[in-house]
Amino acid sequence: MAEFWTGLPNPLRTPVRLDGPYSCGAPAVGYPLFSRPVFAFRSNPDIPVVVASRLVAMASATSSKALLAATAGLLSSSTSSLVHRRPLTCSASTYHPRLAPYPPDLVRWVRREGGFLHPELRIADGGTDGFGLVAAGHIPKGTRLVALPEHLPLRLRWSDGAIGGADRSGSPLFELVNRVPGNALRSLFGAVFWIDLEEHPSLRTPLLSGSSKTVINAPAAQSSDTVAHILDLLLTPHPPTFLSFLFCPSHHVAEELWAMRLGLKLLHERAKSGSFWWPYISNLPEGFNIPIFFSGEDVKNIQYAPVIHQVNKRCRFLLDFEKMAKCMLEDVDPEDHPFCGQDVTSSSLGWAMSAVSSRAFRLHGETLQDGSGDVPMLLPLIDMCNHSFHPNALIVQEENNPDTLVVSEMSIEKDAPITLNYGCLSNDLFLLDYGFVMSPNPYDHVELKYDAILLDAASVAMGAAASSFSSPNDWQKEILSQLNLLGDGALLKVNLGGLELVDGRLLAALRVVLAENMETARQCDVNTLKSLPGEAPLGLSTETAALRTVIALGVIALQHFPTKLMDDESILKGNISDSMKLAVQFRMHKKSMIIDLMRELTRSVKMLSKETLTAVQS
Ligand SMILES: C[S@@+](CC[C@H](N)C(=O)[O-])C[C@H]1O[C@@H](n2cnc3c(N)ncnc32)[C@H](O)[C@@H]1O
Structure with missing residues (x-):
């Protein structure tokens, strides 16, 4: 852990090759599977999921624009051959490469599986926002834009059957999912990060020493030193039991750990040969520009202790979970192995967690097993919608209709992107979980x-x-x-x-x-x-x-x-x-x-x- 933010490479950024089997459309040999993963699902605690005749959910998001130069080269070279076959990947895959260089056509797959995409909609490159759904013509208010049948969302579901399979209760995947702490990372890392000024008098300067005028007029250089000192403390391998006396780290890490749970299922489907969801998974971003994958320098560049603290905690969680998973899966029979015998690493775990946290939605679940009815799911196609605080569409669940729908909330003009509201989130969460920041953001x-x-x-x-x-x-x-x-x-x-x-x-x-x-x-x-x-x-x-x-x-x-x-x-x-x-x-x-x-x-x-x-x- 010592190397974490000390200028050495961030281990989560290490390209990882999974050479295991791939399903349709994947190359015979592995390619960088987890070259630069992300973060971001987030259920929005501020927006209740309304269970009624119409149930509105909120979304999450992802960033895919940050690429490894080598991978970008690889993908751009494959782009031309895709032009006539897969519009999704040909539009700008140089900037937003997908997991597979030749992914199946997502729209065609959704339609073939009984789903619906309004004929006036297409997937297009939204520039810095990555891909998005865009209106190809005028769409009136109240129009059904997307409908996903029940079997298309990717979610955790356990069967009680005695027959083998990763989705049965008691399977190694089940056990692994249940090892994701449900409570807070705090239970893993123990420390509550307060600065104790008595214990660390040096941190009183320059803010608290001398006259109070010094407080306000402290030269920038001095306060920079203080910040640097705090950052050094913050970034040490074994942080002391204090951290920020001014910016106060919060503890919302636990909330996105459920993203790791669903992420494990995603990873399982990704590694599995012939996965039903391969057409969806292969169209996911190859990497995510999210702080857990930043270099140590760029984590420092955030300059804001609560977020740096979160990044550190999340990375530690992934590193610890990697160790635990390796240990747990060591003796598992190859046919029972959730990742087809392949090792999971912090990088692959980070990719999966990020894919979920940036894209999953919490929707109403229909079974008792779903508990509270607030179930995280990955929604193919729907998760192509980018975020806006003033969205023009809504996710809707209707009573007596198992389909998940997207409906236009206003009249939408030609070429306008279809947007959903991911939630009234601060920029901390947009950055940590989705890899972008909103400006202006009234919730920051x-x-x-x-x-x-x-x-x-x-x-x-x-x-x-x-x-x-x-x-x-x-x-x-x-x-x-x-x-x-x-x-x-x-x-x-x-x-x-x-x-x-x-x-x-x-x-x-x-x-x-x-x-x-x-x-x-x-x-x-x-x-x-x-x-x-x-x-x-x-x-x-x-x-x-x-x-x-x-x-x-x-x-x-x-x-x-x-x-x-x-x-x-x-x-x-x-x-x-x-x-x-x-x-x-x-x-x-x-x-x-x-x-x-x-x-x-x-x-x-x-x-x-x-x-x-x-x-x-x-
Ligand atoms: C649910 S995905 C949306 C589809 C995604 N653009 C893609 O290329 O697959 C969420 C991700 O899209 C990008 N995104 C969504 N809304 C955005 C916005 N308003 N500004 C910048 N990026 C945005 C972020 O990378 C975010 O993590």
Whole structure:
């Protein structure tokens, strides 16, 4: 693990050859099967799957544009021979190579299997978005665009039969799938990454040493050093039990582990000769431009600890799972082997997990076995739709109709791409799971840790007469506990940005700790304290101090990025790799988001000053 992000090659990027059997359309010898995998399924926790006569699901996604130069060469050389046979792969396979150089025609396969694709739709190259479904003519609102019969989605399903086969309960594949931790990666890696400032006093500088003015005016070089130091700590093979005191890593890794479960099934079908899904699988991207496959340098280029932390955790999971799988499958009979006797590696596992996380949808399942009814599935053709926050189509499941449908939600013009909403996700998840970032993204935010020392410094720097985040009064402690920012099991992660702009719990805490009038604060309803718009619940001066403290947090957050926006802009103009481009775009969006937030709050503070003046004058 030591080599992970220390400049040596990322082991997940190592091209892997599976020389095992392939089904129709595959070459006789193996080709780089997992040359540069991805990540990204994501069920969207924010969008409930509605079980009703119409059941709307959400999607996920993938990136395929990042190619290994060698593979790109291989595929482009095969392109010309495909022109008349497979429109899907001929349009731009130089940039979006598929798993097999000669994949079967996906549309024809879906139709042959009883599926439907509207005659005015075609698969086309969407440029930087990869392939997509595009309207070849005008399509009215409410039109059925795609229908997939029940047997086409690729999903996990176990039979109880005693007959052999990977899909039976108790098979080695079943056992392997059940070894994917269902809970959190935390159980695997143990550490909860907080920075402990007492234990690591060096991290107090330059942010927390000296006068609070230093906090705000710390020279960029100094803060860069701090970030570099944190990154070094973060990237060490055995990270200490702290990590980010400013950007707070969250723990959403477990959610995408189910992608590994379905990924194992995908990998099984990929390795199996004559798989029913080969026409689908062979059309999947060969690789994914997602951070787990970035070089160590480009992971660092993300510059944002919570995401770097996630990348590290995911990679560790894959490396550990590789070891476990090898060990588990060592003595399995060849005919029972889920991958036809082939070794799985972290790279192949990463490819599979990424293919699922970037493309799978959670839909309503129809059997008891499906449990909650929220079942991840890979949906051939439907997963060709790219993402938009303002989609023109919807996935629909109808009662008494087992088909999975895509229906246009508005009138669609000729040449417009068919889009689905993958969910109201932050750019962290778009980057980690899908390999792209959205701009603008109203759901993007930065994760900070509620840290008393930092908040004291920030509020004093912004002119608060006194502040006592480090030593709150008993009544303040009571409210902070109610906000779950104090006490055992306190949840210290707070967000800046997103629809809420300032995390309600952070805002309430700021208002309470900076309150001038204890009685008003104690009597105020917690929900009122948490809400940004509307009246200043604890008076104009408390409100001003609270908002100014948030602005100071924004300044500090900005200073934690080693580069400035202007630097990033000029880096983007250079000749850089796709992964570096993505990393730089990601951090630029984060910075712009923080700047926009600070602007917005500055406007509010100005308004408050005017109100204060008016109040004094009258
Ligand atoms: C479900 S797949 C869609 C089909 C995919 N474009 C392909 O070539 O197979 C999701 C992937 O498409 C790309 N994608 C989808 N929506 C995008 C968007 N709005 N911007 C950039 N890339 C997008 C990303 O690579 C994402 O991981």
